[in-house]
Amino acid sequence: MRWAFLLLLAACGERTLPPKGQVLLYVDTDAPLPAAPGSAPRKVPGLFDRLRIDIIPEGESAPCEACTRVFTIDHDTVFAGEASVGIVPEPGERPRVRVRLYRSGGTASAEPRATSTVEKVIRLPDIDETGIVEVSVFLPATDVGQVLGSLDAPLDPIEGRDAGGRTGSWPGEPAPCPEVLDPGQVCVPGGAFWMGDPRLDLSSVDDTGGERERLVVMSTFVVDAAEVTVGAIRASGVARLQGAISGDPSEVLPDCVYTAEPGDRESMPVNCVTWFTANNHCQAIGGQLPSEAQLEYLLSGRGRSRYVWGESDPACVDAVYAAEDQCAGVWPTGPSPAGSALRDRLVLPGGEVVDLAGNLAEWARDRWQRDEEPCWGPSLLSDPTCETPSSIDPDARSLRGSAWQEDVALNMQAATRRRLADEMFAVSSTLGLRCVYPSP
Numbered sequence: 079m080r081w082a083f084l085l086l087l088a089a090c091g092e093r094t095l096p097p098k099g100q101v102l103l104y105v106d107t108d109a110p111l112p113a114a115p116g117s118a119p120r121k122v123p124g125l126f127d128r129l130r131i132d133i134i135p136e137g138e139s140a141p142c143e144a145c146t147r148v149f150t151i152d153h154d155t156v157f158a159g160e161a162s163v164g165i166v167p168e169p170g171e172r173p174r175v176r177v178r179l180y181r182s183g184g185t186a187s188a189e190p191r192a193t194s195t196v197e198k199v200i201r202l203p204d205i206d207e208t209g210i211v212e213v214s215v216f217l218p219a220t221d222v223g224q225v226l227g228s229l230d231a232p233l234d235p236i237e238g239r240d241a242g243g244r245t246g247s248w249p250g251e252p253a254p255c256p257e258v259l260d261p262g263q264v265c266v267p268g269g270a271f272w273m274g275d276p277r278l279d280l281s282s283v284d285d286t287g288g289e290r291e292r293l294v295v296m297s298t299f300v301v302d303a304a305e306v307t308v309g310a311i312r313a314s315g316v317a318r319l320q321g322a323i324s325g326d327p328s329e330v331l332p333d334c335v336y337t338a339e340p341g342d343r344e345s346m347p348v349n350c351v352t353w354f355t356a357n358n359h360c361q362a363i364g365g366q367l368p369s370e371a372q373l374e375y376l377l378s379g380r381g382r383s384r385y386v387w388g389e390s391d392p393a394c395v396d397a398v399y400a401a402e403d404q405c406a407g408v409w410p411t412g413p414s415p416a417g418s419a420l421r422d423r424l425v426l427p428g429g430e431v432v433d434l435a436g437n438l439a440e441w442a443r444d445r446w447q448r449d450e451e452p453c454w455g456p457s458l459l460s461d462p463t464c465e466t467p468s469s470i471d472p473d474a475r476s477l478r479g480s481a482w483q484e485d486v487a488l489n490m491q492a493a494t495r496r497r498l499a500d501e502m503f504a505v506s507s508t509l510g511l512r513c514v515y516p517s518p
Contacts, residue, residue, distance in 0.1 A: 219270070253297060287495035295459070439477050
């Protein structure tokens, strides 16, 4: 289905177009886009869903009100090379055109945000008094967060009609999953997603982050299907706790499930483990702690939603949380057996990853930096990890997700970032771990 929207520069607001020369501007991108209305959802979530065209006359710095159009954009139209806009300038005029491909979700205003917009400013070609001149503009996903061209130095458009066919070709096919995995492991196909969520309101919550969005490309990786158990961390040979808690931690913190000697809780998710011990465990079995980006990729259903199960806030049966408050009686005090919750699971072709949002929060590999610090500055990142200590919190490590004792659903949202201030000695009865492994 071809777009037939027309912008009239000569007389903004006029509804009937005169038989004048026109520029037919085609728009193409390699970014994944949503499916067309009425079509089945695409396997890869769309990164952008709006196209905004502004016509800025020569000598002006902004478009008039009627010289702006916003379109809903979809994969089918762009892939077929049919995303086009007709523009009718005054004879002898070569106006500038600002073309923005952006993500409308995330705020109530739905205005383009620089961090999630691909923008180019072009100048239209000379045209005759009648007839159609076809030109194109290509908006690559890798230019997100940048403005190419300007009102003072606009770019020339591509001559002729763009044939399309590139939509969804970036970032390319992820590496395939291994054919054979160890028991209890699941392969996560790579892809691109938006890390961070502008909808988060963290103004009243200390030591959190996640409001700043950035486009992130993830490689395929393998992850533990469930949180690491007491028996698993004992078997790896690193089951020791530092600081004030040693020997049998349950004697100091009653909700800690690890005991000095094997007991009846060996299959329970382990808590009260320092970052140092958690990191040593994963390395001892050939893996490592997941990065913040990997955990958010999982928690967001690979970039599809606010929670791992979708957009709706959790009910008590959906995830293990608030066991001592609003969900008392639904969940016992302390962590629950893996997979006890109804919707706290990510279903993948090779299996399910459970207890991502609740049961236990989980250590990340990264050092903690605030959203505005250098680790999280760019708009496009590839497999990011943060190894640089924060200038404000140099000993802090990141964690993700919520836990059995916490009653704030905010912490279960995929983008919510948190920290614990001491990697060597700090432990919590609400904090555990899982490991990730490289994929060939």
